[in-house]
Amino acid sequence: MYLKYILTGIALIIGGLLAVQGSINSQLGGILKNPLQAAFVSFLIGTLTLFVLNVLMRAEIPTKEIVSAMPLYLFIGGIIGAVYVSSAIILIPKIGVATMLGASIGGQMIVASIIDHYGFFNINVHAISPGRIIGIILLIIGVFLIQRF
Incomplete structure (x- = not known):
């Protein structure tokens, strides 16, 4: 029962990190003079971080069969993330x-x-x-x- 509250607290902290991420990425967009390049840098660092974590945790690489059996809509999460991060970089300086x-x-x-x-x-x-x-x-x-x- 208490686990749900603990997990909700963790989600609250992660939500706070989104405000920090948006602010940092927005500043990066200003320095690079291009919100898409800022989003690219953000995703590149995120990808490298996930790569290192996968290596450290010895995560297995999914087989071709598993990947080919996945519904296509499961692959759009990255696109949605790119749209969100890019939009945040553009909108934060304008609306806060x-x-x-x-x-x-x-x-x-x-x-x-x-x-x-x-x-x-x-x-x-x-x-x-x-x-x-x-x-x-x-x-x-x-x-x-x-x-x-």
Whole structure:
């Protein structure tokens, strides 16, 4: 029971790292004068980090059979990540970190609730409840308040 709270706390900390990442990548984009190059550098460093972690943890390389049997939609996660990071680099200087992340989280909550409700991508179903809908609405109101003040 407490594990869920601990994991939620870890997710909260990771969410805080997104604000740091966005700020750093935005500064990198300003120095390089190109948001796509900044995103490329960010992903290159991330790829190298993941490579080292895979080597250190002795992760097995998936077989050709496993990779070829995977649904094609599983390969778009990297594309979505590239679009997100590039967009954050462009938007943060214009609207600020808090507004960018708040709006981003609002969008995530809307889409996540739809995914949960219908069980898309083989996710366990978690029905949309009135409480969740109210929470999303309050979150979106919060984004507008952050932007306004």
